[in-house]
Amino acid sequence: MKENNIQDLKLGILGGGQLGRMFIQSAMDYNIDVHILDPDPDAPCKNVATSFTVGKLTDYDTVMKFGKDCDILTIEIENVNTEALRALEKEGVRVFPQPDIIELIKDKRTQKSFYRDHDIPTADFTLVDSKTDIAKLGKFPSVNKLGKEGYDGRGVQVLRTASDIDKAFDVPGLIEDLVDFEKELAVIVARNERGECRTFPVVEMVFHPEANLVEYLFAPADVSAEIAKKADEIARNVIDRLGMVGLLAVEMFLTRDGDILVNEVAPRPHNSGHQTIEGNITSQYEQHLRSIFNLPLGDTSSRAKAAMVNLLGEEGHTGPAFYEGLEKVSAISGVHVHLYGKKLTKPFRKMGHVTIEENDMELLIEKVQFVKEHLKVISNV
Known part of the structure; x- marks a missing residue:
């Protein structure tokens, strides 16, 4: 990148919520134009972005079409099509955070396993695939977390006793020790x-x-x-x-x-x-x-x-x-x-x-x- 030439680069963000809106306010100080992709036609970034495209963040073709005209791509939410981001990287688009890291973090199962594999201190946990697994494990009290798509408090359930099994998620996730x-x-x-x-x-x-x-x-x-x-x-x-x-x-x-x-x-x-x-x-x-x-x-x-x-x-x-x-x-x-x-x-x-x-x-x-x-x-x- 040429020094003092960042204004010539086209920046795209996957996601147009409040985080993108506040990011745009900082980008304005550097004369950087920000282009937004978001599924909500009335997302908070709609009226402040240089351009605003309505589209699904998890759709491969939509992300490819949006990203191919950008120099740099970043995210406002993890639930995006990382396969498309990897393909865009190969075409020369700079993607930050890197697609493999987004992929790892957006699934709490791989995120937690990464901590364990790299000696990063975290609560003990067990990977589970269903309510049946949780019932067999019989670990109470504990916290049941969805592997994917948990956001803003959604996708987390505290299971204090066996009677709380009905509240558990019947999809891949994890059971984690309830930390005092x-x-x-x-x-x-x-x-x-x-x-x-x-x-x-x-x-x-x-x-x-x-x-x-x-x-x-x-x-x-x-x-x-x-x-x-x-x-x-x-x-x-x-x-x-x-x-x-x-x-x-x-x-x-x-x-x-x-x-x-x-x-x-x-x-x-x-x-x-x-x-x-x-x-x-x-x-x-x-x-x-x-x-x-x-x-x-x-x-x-x-x-x-x-x-x-x-x-x-x-x-x-x-x-x-x-x-x-x-x-x-x-x-x-x-x-x-x-x-x-x-x-x-x-x-x-x-x-x-x-x-x-x-x-x-x-x-x-x-x-x-x-x-x-x-x-x-x-x-x-």
Whole structure:
């Protein structure tokens, strides 16, 4: 790649949701045009992309047709046709993360096996093909995860006793030990083609008890320097072992015994990095761009203590979205609202997020609670 010539390269993204939308906002700073493929004709990227193509991400011919005119291809979601991406690579299109890595990560069975094969700490697990396998195993309490297509809390079931077998998935997946954890942590790490690697400070996530997705998080996490260093080293080790180019979110459990176990990874910008837009010198979106264009990676230092609150559609509300309490929340110092351009809300749908910068931890917690209590995504219909 010629120096200072990245503006001449055509960048394509498979997926046009909120992650793509926020990535485009970073790409604009570099005069990079972004072309989107997404199956939803009203996806959040529709009105901000240079071009927007409606098509199925798992269809070989659709991905080939879209990708053949691109110089660089990346993803916003793992459920894409990796066979087409491999074929495009052979035709000279640069694909990041690499297709084989997407293929490995999008199946939790191969992802978890990779950890075991490379001595990366993770919860003990057994591969299963059906409910019958799970019943024969008789391992309770445990967590049953789908091999493929689990996303945003879907595809995970906690089986506490044998009576929960009916909740299990009757398709290939895995049974994992139920970890007695103290905190759920995440580290976002980026790596470019030169092998340069940078991490963001470890964050602490709090999950919604019903939706099983991140409700809010704090950055940096309230952990010791030793634990933060260990989490950082694990994240670097994972991306190095993969040999991956791009951005990788590494979700981990901090056990009550002080061990750190990798839960799962996402090879793209991630919910656990939204706060970096305001909270860090370089955002996760700019860092992803830097990594796939083989630019020097940016400074990931924190500007301040920060929090992120996901805006989820309220239970009992389906229809045109209305943001109740927006004026109240916008009046609070350090609060930044990010809405995703989704016209329709439904229960637990990710509709936006709020980042909060505040160096006083007690005040930060108070502001998180204020946002959670006062900003609601409802439908007036």
